[in-house]
Amino acid sequence: MRLDEQVLVFDADDTLWENNIRFERAIEAFLDEVAPPAPSRAAARATLDGIEAANAARHGYGSQVFLRSLGECHEQLHGRAATAAERDRLAALAASITSAEVELIPGVAQTLAALARRHELLLLTKGDLAEQQAKIDASGLADHFKAVHIVPEKDVAAYRRLIDTHTLPPERTWMIGNSPKSDVLPARAAGLNAVYIPHQHTWALEAAELDPADGGVLRLATFAELGEHF
Template sequence: MRRDKQVLVFDADDTLWENNIRFERAIEAFLDEVVPPAPSRAAGRSALDAIEAANAATHGYGSQVFLRSLGECFEQLHARPATAAELARLEALAASVRGAEVELIPGVAETLAALAERHELLLLTKGDRTEQQAKIDASGLAGRFGAVHIVPEKDVAAYRRLTEEHALVPERTWMIGNSPKSDILPARRAGLNAVFIPHQHTWALENDVALDPQDPGVLRLAAFTDLGQHF
């Protein structure tokens, strides 16, 4: 049964378009660079994950923070700074995650068009403002949203600010995304409903918390196109 006239707040990366797969490809190439010094690929990835978590907490997100993490991990595993040639290679890997093209997840454009006829749509994404805006512009989806918000972090405070700015009614507002850590749990703690649409390439640091399977305020869907059946 469809819900009438709701406010639907959408995540962007890996909800509307592919994103983390670019980082995964860059990381696989990076691991080619650091394993033999690392005991194994798994050990190299674990070291990088820990460095990324620390840098995200301090410096935020985006390709420049990713480059910082690659450099620090390289230095840690090799026990020396990268040479100029090696640094250029790391810079190329970091640059590869910034693409001029945006690959929409199948059915996103059509589903958003249909939902916009029945509901109010907002976009809430986190990360480097310039890089996120470039992806939004390239997606061709900006016109579907009544407002677009790019924030440093999607925490409870961010959802409360969004609620206040748009005078949202929590009972009929839904945060839709693929990340338990950034999309679902903080939205629920701010009093909003949530729709969890898992993605096979969700960043490990965004997927390392469990959702309550009994939470009635969380709707779980298998695909983005399933939204049309509920809203």
């Protein structure tokens, strides 16, 4: 049975289009080159994950923050500053995540078009303003949304601002995304419902435990299944 007249708020990266796989490919190439000085490849990745978490909290997201993290990890593992050639290589790896091409997740285009005819759609994504806007523009999906919001962080305060800005009815509003940490838990804390659609390449730092007994969270296997519920 479909719900009528809902407000559907969509995450973007790894919900509407592929994103983190680009970071993973860049990280794998990075580890190929810097892992030998570390005790193991896993140890090198753990070092990078810790640096990324700290930099995300201090500086946000995007290719320039990713470049900073790669540089700091490289210096920490090698115990020295990167050479000019190494800095160029790190910059190339960071640049590889900002391809102008956007690969939509299967079922997104058709499902969004159908949902837009029945519901009010909003887009809420976090990250670097210019980089996120470029992906939105390239996706061809922008016209489906009543409004697009690009924020530095998707925390409880961001969801409360969204509610206030659009005078959203929390009982009829759903946050839809792949991240327990950014899409589900803070939305629920702000009083919204949530739809969790896991993605195999979700960033490890977006992981968090969800309450299996929380009736305000709908769990789906694919994006296309949204059409069966909304």
